[in-house]
Amino acid sequence: MPEQRLTDTVLTAPEGVHVVEQVVLESRGVPYRELNARIHGLVEEGVSAIRLNGLIGQRYIGTNLRHPVHLTIDGVPGNDLGAFMDGPTIEVLGSAQDGCGNTMNGGAIIIHGSAGDIIGHSMRGGEIYVRDSVGYRVGIHMKEYESMRPVIVIGGTAQHFLGEYMAGGILIVLGTNLGSGVAHPSHYVGTGMHGGAIYLRGRVDTNLVGKEVGQMPLGPEDHLILQRYVGEYCRYFRADAEALLRGPFTKLAPLTKRPYGRLYAY
Amino acid sequence: MQPLTHRGRLFACQSIRDVGDKMVLSLASAPAFIVERDETRCIACQVCVRQCANDVHYYDEVDGSVRSHDAQCVGCHRCVTLCPTHALTVRTNPLEFRPHANWTGEALRNIYKQAETGGMLLTGMGCDQPFRIYWDHMVLNASQVTNPSIDPMREPMELVTYLGAKPERLEFRPEMVSAGEDGERPSGSCMALTTEASPQLELQVPIMFSAMSYGSISLNAVLSLARAAEAAGTYYNTGEGGLHQALYPYGAHTIAQVASGRFGVHPQYLDTAAALEIKIGQGAKPGIGGHLPGEKVDLDVSRTRMIPAGSDALSPAPHHDIYSIEDLRQLIYALKEATGYRKPVSVKVAAVHNIAPIASGIVRAGADIVAIDGLRGGTGAAPTMIRNNVGIPIELALAAVDQRLREEGIRHRASLVVGGSVRNSADIVKAIALGADAVYIATSALVAMGCHLCQRCYTGKCNWGIATQDPYLTKRLNPDMGARRLTNLLRAWSLEIKEMMGGMGINSVESLRGNRDHLRGVGLNQVELDALGIKSAGF
Numbered sequence: 043m044p045e046q047r048l049t050d051t052v053l054t055a056p057e058g059v060h061v062v063e064q065v066v067l068e069s070r071g072v073p074y075r076e077l078n079a080r081i082h083g084l085v086e087e088g089v090s091a092i093r094l095n096g097l098i099g100q101r102y103i104g105t106n107l108r109h110p111v112h113l114t115i116d117g118v119p120g121n122d123l124g125a126f127m128d129g130p131t132i133e134v135l136g137s138a139q140d141g142c143g144n145t146m147n148g149g150a151i152i153i154h155g156s157a158g159d160i161i162g163h164s165m166r167g168g169e170i171y172v173r174d175s176v177g178y179r180v181g182i183h184m185k186e187y188e189s190m191r192p193v194i195v196i197g198g199t200a201q202h203f204l205g206e207y208m209a210g211g212i213l214i215v216l217g218t219n220l221g222s223g224v225a226h227p228s229h230y231v232g233t234g235m236h237g238g239a240i241y242l243r244g245r246v247d248t249n250l251v252g253k254e255v256g257q258m259p260l261g262p263e264d265h266l267i268l269q270r271y272v273g274e275y276c277r278y279f280r281a282d283a284e285a286l287l288r289g290p291f292t293k294l295a296p297l298t299k300r301p302y303g304r305l306y307a308y
Numbered sequence: 309m310q311p312l313t314h315r316g317r318l319f320a321c322q323s324i325r326d327v328g329d330k331m332v333l334s335l336a337s338a339p340a341f342i343v344e345r346d347e348t349r350c351i352a353c354q355v356c357v358r359q360c361a362n363d364v365h366y367y368d369e370v371d372g373s374v375r376s377h378d379a380q381c382v383g384c385h386r387c388v389t390l391c392p393t394h395a396l397t398v399r400t401n402p403l404e405f406r407p408h409a410n411w412t413g414e415a416l417r418n419i420y421k422q423a424e425t426g427g428m429l430l431t432g433m434g435c436d437q438p439f440r441i442y443w444d445h446m447v448l449n450a451s452q453v454t455n456p457s458i459d460p461m462r463e464p465m466e467l468v469t470y471l472g473a474k475p476e477r478l479e480f481r482p483e484m485v486s487a488g489e490d491g492e493r494p495s496g497s498c499m500a501l502t503t504e505a506s507p508q509l510e511l512q513v514p515i516m517f518s519a520m521s522y523g524s525i526s527l528n529a530v531l532s533l534a535r536a537a538e539a540a541g542t543y544y545n546t547g548e549g550g551l552h553q554a555l556y557p558y559g560a561h562t563i564a565q566v567a568s569g570r571f572g573v574h575p576q577y578l579d580t581a582a583a584l585e586i587k588i589g590q591g592a593k594p595g596i597g598g599h600l601p602g603e604k605v606d607l608d609v610s611r612t613r614m615i616p617a618g619s620d621a622l623s624p625a626p627h628h629d630i631y632s633i634e635d636l637r638q639l640i641y642a643l644k645e646a647t648g649y650r651k652p653v654s655v656k657v658a659a660v661h662n663i664a665p666i667a668s669g670i671v672r673a674g675a676d677i678v679a680i681d682g683l684r685g686g687t688g689a690a691p692t693m694i695r696n697n698v699g700i701p702i703e704l705a706l707a708a709v710d711q712r713l714r715e716e717g718i719r720h721r722a723s724l725v726v727g728g729s730v731r732n733s734a735d736i737v738k739a740i741a742l743g744a745d746a747v748y749i750a751t752s753a754l755v756a757m758g759c760h761l762c763q764r765c766y767t768g769k770c771n772w773g774i775a776t777q778d779p780y781l782t783k784r785l786n787p788d789m790g791a792r793r794l795t796n797l798l799r800a801w802s803l804e805i806k807e808m809m810g811g812m813g814i815n816s817v818e819s820l821r822g823n824r825d826h827l828r829g830v831g832l833n834q835v836e837l838d839a840l841g842i843k844s845a846g847f
């Protein structure tokens with residue numbers, strides 16, 4: 043596949059804009075296995091920034107990458123973007139498909155567009171920022187562990203089963219595309235949730251949330267969380283943090299750590 | 309004598325049970341077992357008091373003797389085995405309910421229990437219902453006159469098994485030799501193999517230890533399995549509980565599971581294992597998820613599963629990224645990508661009605677190994693009704709799958725591993741003759757470590773130190789002794805398998821595989837014979 047090296051600027055969390063030497067891979071039509079092998083090869087060589095041009099639907103980009111490399115994707119990556127990854131920053135100049143951040147351990151994925159279903163499935167660490175909206179079952183079974191606390195920030199809205207089985211981490215949905223007074227469209231939010239927190243900006247129809255979660259008042263710690271991650275979202279997508287932070291926000295958290303406690307006869 | 313306390317509880321004054329305001333009509337807590345203590349033998353040493361985590365035995369200070377609360381007995385035989393004077397007998401309570409073929413004592417007791425608690429019945433280990441065990445209705449062949457049998461003591465017998473996809477065909481190119489200034493020329497005499505093999509697992513015996521997670525069983529039990537797998541040249545399986553730090557040295561003999569909860573699945577986990585297994589289902593509880601209650605998630609389990617201590621570990625029923633064969637393919641290839649295509653990927657499913665097309669789909673999705681777990685497969689905890697009523701026997705599932713994959717011409721694309729109650733070496737020989745590449749054993753392995761099938765694994769009070777995390781109990785199982793017993797079992801079974809193969813005139817397990825001509829059915833009807841693809845004895 044055609045390849046060139048040039049100097050470019052990239053955005054990395056949390057330090058800001060960097061000037062780096064970047065390897066550009068012309069990826070159109072290159073099978074994913076070949077493409078991913080090349081990416082892993084470059085990362086092992088010590089390349090710190092890679093740009094994939096013309097990507098259309100290739101799966102598993104960045105899977106199991108463990109270096110703080112910066113991947114810029116010009117195009118639409120396929121399913122399972124950044125699965126199992128631990129450390130890289132992936133910036134998608136477009137939309138992403140299903141399963142992005144699947145079982146991810148660390149790093150960041152920044153999507154300048156929308157994303158599909160099951161974003162952040164079982165993710166244990168790292169951050170995912172989606173400028174626009176996402177599909178179904180986003181943040182399903184996210185979990186936190188010791189210092190690892192995964193974060194997903196969505197600019198628009200999410201479809202049903204947001205944060206289902208959620209066991210930890212932070213999910214923020216900003217609802218920027220909601221008309222005034224229109225409630226979030228997601229049903230069964232937080233069904234089976236037993237850890238973590240979901241913050242929804244705008245009107246929430248509480249009939250639609252899972253029975254295992256309750257609305258909690260926002261404390262000072264919640265405001266710090268929102269300031270930090272909404273701020274980060276605004277830095278990536280050049281949005282107005284002050285306006286977004288005005289809220290109002292609804293916090294959903296599990297009513298119990300043991301939603302399935304009294305199920306058995308013994 | 310001082311009254312003995314067991315984890316802070318006083319026993320001497322406990323002989324009158326507190327019934328409180330419960331309705332005493334229930335008999336839910338009537339004894340299922342009767343504990344008999346031969347007073348002429350008992351020396352009141354209190355070994356049984358210390359050994360029983362169910363608090364059955366207690367020391368009565370007043371008259372200086374040891375007594376029992378029969379109703380708490382689960383029939384695990386720990387006390388019977390350890391009593392130095394053989395004073396104890398545990399019997400099923402014979403006159404518990406009025407005999408009724410339909411309304412058995414168990415049926416009544418279950419209803420009483422549920423009327424009291426409003427909860428689902430929970431149990432452990434595999435289905436205990438009297439479904440037909442097809443292994444016991446199949447007999448093996450032996451050579452007589454027309455072909456010689458082989459003596460495995462004198463002649464080599466090959467049990468080595470490779471699990472993984474086998475190539476469609478082998479391709480060669482002429483081997484090139486240097487031809488001085490002209491570069492290279494074909495050697496004319498040698499060919500070089502160009503086909504690249506898929507990754508394979510090499511097993512010295514066609515037996516692996518199937519998935520049992522750290523959490524459902526103790527670390528000492530998992531360590532026993534890992535050490536035995538290493539010693540015997542085979543593999544054990546982590547289950548969905550992640551990989552404890554102490555198990556990393558056994559990585560080359562580890563199959564690591566990726567289940568719907570993705571517990572403990574992180575880069576080092578994927579790196580360390582020799583193969584990965586996507587767990588879709590389990591024979592004891594097809595179609596439902598798992599649930600490790602928070603009280604069993606102690607610090608060590610929490611570290612291994614990578615969840616906070618004390619929080620429930622919920623495994624959703626489905627993988628929420630797998631709603632189709634195409635989605636399964638996506639996860640299979642995600643794992644292959646993550647491991648550089650260097651490790652076989654297995655997919656484990658429960659044996660259910662349409663298992664043949666399901667297995668075909670799994671093979672087409674790119675799995676290197678298809679593992680099928682039958683109706684009688686064990687578990688640490690499952691709803692009783694599901695364990696006893698969902699799924700099909702492994703013998704029928706195996707026959708259907710092997711047949712279907714052969715008909716479709718894709719049998720070579722994946723290895724077939726079956727489990728769900730393989731109890732002895734004859735079951736293994738029959739399984740291989742029906743078409744399996746290898747078997748998974750779990751209940752047999754636990755029995756080798758001392759399990760007495762009391763079926764109370766879900767209580768966390770296993771007196772044999774297996775299905776528990778209580779340090780007072782887990783230290784009863786020494787991992788070196790556990791490993792030795794397991795290695796002995798594998799050795800004994802290998803010897804028997806070789807004897808049976810030799811008797812059939814077969815000297816390699818490869819020639820036994822799918823060789824149903826060596827099986828005959830006894831006491832089966834034609835439909836069953838057809839399902840198993842074997843002839844009746846006499847033909």
Ligand code: SF4
Nearest residue numbers: 350351353354356391
């Ligand atoms: S272990 Fe045997 S001898 Fe010792 S107290 Fe119990 S029943 Fe008596």
Ligand code: SF4
Nearest residue numbers: 759760762763765770
């Ligand atoms: S593992 Fe322990 S609790 Fe489970 S059946 Fe065996 S002896 Fe009983």
